[in-house]
Amino acid sequence: MSLLTFREALRNALIEEMDRDPTVLLMGEEVAEYQGAYKVSQGLLEKYGPKRIIDTPITEAAFTGIAIGAAMAGLHPIVEWMTFNFGILALDQVINNAAKMRYMSGGQTSIPIVIRGPNGPAEFLGSQHSQNLASILTHIPGLKVICPATPYDAKGLLKTAIRDGNPVMFMESELMYQLQGEVPDKEYLIPFGKADIKRAGQDVTLLAYGRELHTALAAAEQLATQGIDAEVIDLRSLRPLDSETIFASVAKTNHLVIVDESWPIASLGSYIAHLVAHDCFDLLDAPIELVQMEDVPMPYNHALELAVLPSMDKIITAVQLSLSSTQQA
């Protein structure tokens, strides 16, 4: 085991996979000479040269499309979007080409591509730089959507993403790159479609992914001081979704609070709430609570920004509401 940051874990995954397979390459804005806007690709240009670590002009739509074409023809490109906000320019390529080429060709093609970068709000970045596209992309059949929250998961899931034959959207967070965690020195892979119970508990299930996992874990610690034993599940893989692990936890706790850094309408959280309400109706002792972004664009002022985001307080309030509903029942 070594103590690595999230960005080092990602970098190590890139290195292992680039060493393994010469068709794996990294392209994006500032990934090579600048060493990466968030330094995930630091040192890679020196190690692999400009043939495989490729600086692009600021043309998200076309370099994403180029990677899609290269993938269709046999390479395994990794595209770094400086942020998923900029990737919105390339959503035509992702939604119309990457996600649909296999289907439209009747299974004759496949697009083994990974598109990765920071997703979701950071701090003081304003509306255009503070969006979480997880729900929007999870909506699209043909894509896989992965959102790790720890260095261990980041490395194991990125390696799996690079080896997957399908387009994988791999969502990181600017605020997590410095996060440290234990990572095995030996090679390992983490399969898609498996949620991870990050904290076992009996009283309520907290479901989260990405950066908000850490908010949920902090809330669980706080709740413990109040005698409430929360189970915290990290989805890790949004599509495919591990409904089995979610249902098993709800069967145990009978209470569910979903923390989802999406806007509430037509979100991943609301879909999971539907699944649980439908499949676990008799197991629920209280209505499912959703803690999501407030339904507004992100403001610049930090106090306002914090008011828009899911927070520990909002999660604790939701848990208390859920548990008090039981008492009323």
Place this chain on the structure above:
Amino acid sequence: MTQHKDFLTRLLRQMLLIRRFEEKSGELYGIRKIGGFCHLYSGQEAVAVGSIATLDLSRDHVLTAYRDHGHALAIGMDPKVVMAELFGKSTGSSKGKGGSMHLFDPNRHFWGGNGIVGAHIPVATGVAFKIHYNEEAGVVLCFFGDGAIHQGVFHESLNMARIWNLPIVYICENNQYGMGTDYKRVSAEPDFYKLAQSYRMHGEQIDGMDVEHVYDQVMAATAMARKGNPVLLEAKTYRYRGHSMSDPAKYRTKEEVDQFKTQDPILHLKSKLMNNHDLTAEDFDQLDQEAMTQVENAVKFADESAAPAVESIFEDVYTNNSSPPPGES
């Protein structure tokens, strides 16, 4: 001389097949055997046929937009399989999941058939990127209409093709109308080939109604492209039918259409063969009859083929294949 006659006769055969195929497609659309959007290639045959005849499809590649029947037949797809796809049958090239706009034949390096104007231009550039990355000998022909040339991804792609010296020939089939809009009304520079200059790329306007001329020009362009000098060709051509089957083409006069029909690429080649190569009227009729028979057989095949099973809707969304390193598959 005989060799040249054989070559020209081969091109004539292909153009006749496309013309008869499209006439029949229009007819079958009218009786609802073919549905959705159906964009016919009649009038433009010389462009696809003359261009694709220059290729070695074991190493070269073709991508086009939604007016793709002509290119599909020119690369050698079986008219039966193409017609079955237009019928939405299980025997179609995409098993009935693609339709008219999404014909694919990866074995012949034909990568679609794309329904979003201009969206395949970066994808085609990505296929050229793969050739360059693997240091292969191939070249990519990327066909698109005059309507696509103002899309951002066209310009973004040309820029990257030039800075990376990719082996690709962009062929703008200027059929004069982007749907119902005369290209001159919406183009700051109506001589599209001149746009190549902005990307330090060779650009040329060619007569898209003369198949032999197209062949020669594309051959010269691919020779440049194979050496890492991408090229933009603007083929001046004309479509006889509306943009799609639902377009009565009221934005142009009958006189204009008739005027272009005097330059018909098939009649042009026919008279060349009759004047210079002893082709007789009977020979021509024989070739035409063969094309009609091929189309009749294709229609019969499509008509008699089974509809796809409803369960097949869930197939071909994802591949289960991961991508093992070369040598381990």
